Amino acid sequence: MDGTVPVIRVENLVKKFGNFTALNGVSLDVHTGEVHALLGDNGAGKSTLIKTLAGVHQPTSGTIYLSGAAQHFRTPRDSSDAGIGVVYQDLALNPLASVTRNFFLGREVTGGPGPFGWMKMSEMDRIATEQMAEIGINISDPSQTVGTMSGGQKQTLAIARAIYFGAKVLILDEPTSALGQKQQMEVLKTIRRVQKRGDIAIILITHNEIHAKLIADRFTFLSLGEVIGAGTKHDLEGEEIRKLMAGGAELADLAQELAV
Numbered sequence: 561m562d563g564t565v566p567v568i569r570v571e572n573l574v575k576k577f578g579n580f581t582a583l584n585g586v587s588l589d590v591h592t593g594e595v596h597a598l599l600g601d602n603g604a605g606k607s608t609l610i611k612t613l614a615g616v617h618q619p620t621s622g623t624i625y626l627s628g629a630a631q632h633f634r635t636p637r638d639s640s641d642a643g644i645g646v647v648y649q650d651l652a653l654n655p656l657a658s659v660t661r662n663f664f665l666g667r668e669v670t671g672g673p674g675p676f677g678w679m680k681m682s683e684m685d686r687i688a689t690e691q692m693a694e695i696g697i698n699i700s701d702p703s704q705t706v707g708t709m710s711g712g713q714k715q716t717l718a719i720a721r722a723i724y725f726g727a728k729v730l731i732l733d734e735p736t737s738a739l740g741q742k743q744q745m746e747v748l749k750t751i752r753r754v755q756k757r758g759d760i761a762i763i764l765i766t767h768n769e770i771h772a773k774l775i776a777d778r779f780t781f782l783s784l785g786e787v788i789g790a791g792t793k794h795d796l797e798g799e800e801i802r803k804l805m806a807g808g809a810e811l812a813d814l815a816q817e818l819a820v
């Protein structure tokens with residue numbers, strides 16, 4: 561895949577907040593059809609990087625290219641119009657509204673005269689159900705409230721929504737961190753299905769090296785605003801990533817301590 565133009569290229573990105581440098585010359589390539597894991601300890605700059613890709617922050621210097629073209633996102637709207645969809649940790653869902661209402665949220669399908677027309681509820685129910693089924697969650701009743709869904713199902717809803725509304729690059733911020741083991745696997749399966757579509761690039765932010773190993777094709781490891789490791793799936797198979805994980809040495813110590 562290295563011969564192809566990456567859907568996202570980040571080149572020498574610097575982001576300063578006042579005197580503080582949160583990103584200090586970060587570069588990475590993201591390819592369509594691949595999962596790119598973004599790893600790093602607290603404060604490494606992961607959220608700052610994705611917020612810059614999402615148009616929330618403007619870079620201090622450096623360039624973001626989308627399919628080879630330099631971008632200047634001034635607002636989140638610019639980034640989303642360009643096909644970058646971010647699923648933040650809070651998911652931006654309304655627990656009291658239905659699955660379908662959350663799926664459309666201000667982008668309802670309407671008919672009839674006038675700018676508002678009638679909301680085509682049954683068509684919207686069908687679309688929401690189909691889109692979620694495509695990436696692995698069967699919702700029997702799309703009028704159920706989102707508050708009744710499992711954490712994994714909510715993630716899938718947010719992912720299906722981003723894809724349906726045009727994301728070609730899907731950024732997932734710690735999608736498994738608040739979930740139990742079983743639901744984590746559910747979300748990983750959803751990510752795998754999106755990966756298998758082959759037409760979407762996924763940036764997966766995670767603290768979990770096992771998840772990165774399970775699902776990522778490539779990874780970039782940040783520490784204090786700099787890339788300290790990067791590679792492909794094959795590199796992930798060795799011990800390198802474990803060594804890179806901040807606290808890796810302590811982990812080995814802890815394991816030994818527990819074994820006593």
Ligand SMILES: Nc1ncnc2c1ncn2[C@@H]1O[C@H](COP(=O)(O)OP(=O)(O)OP(=O)(O)O)[C@@H](O)[C@H]1O
Nearest residue numbers: 577580581582600601602603604605606607608609
């Ligand atoms: N708006 C801001 N103003 C000032 N400093 C900021 C701002 N946003 C982030 N920072 C600082 O930049 C650094 C990187 O933060 P960032 O949130 O990107 O880290 P992270 O890798 O996402 O960490 P975590 O794993 O805890 O989410 C931190 O030291 C943080 O305090």
Ligand SMILES: [Mg+2]
Nearest residue numbers: 603606607608
């Ligand atoms: Mg963060």
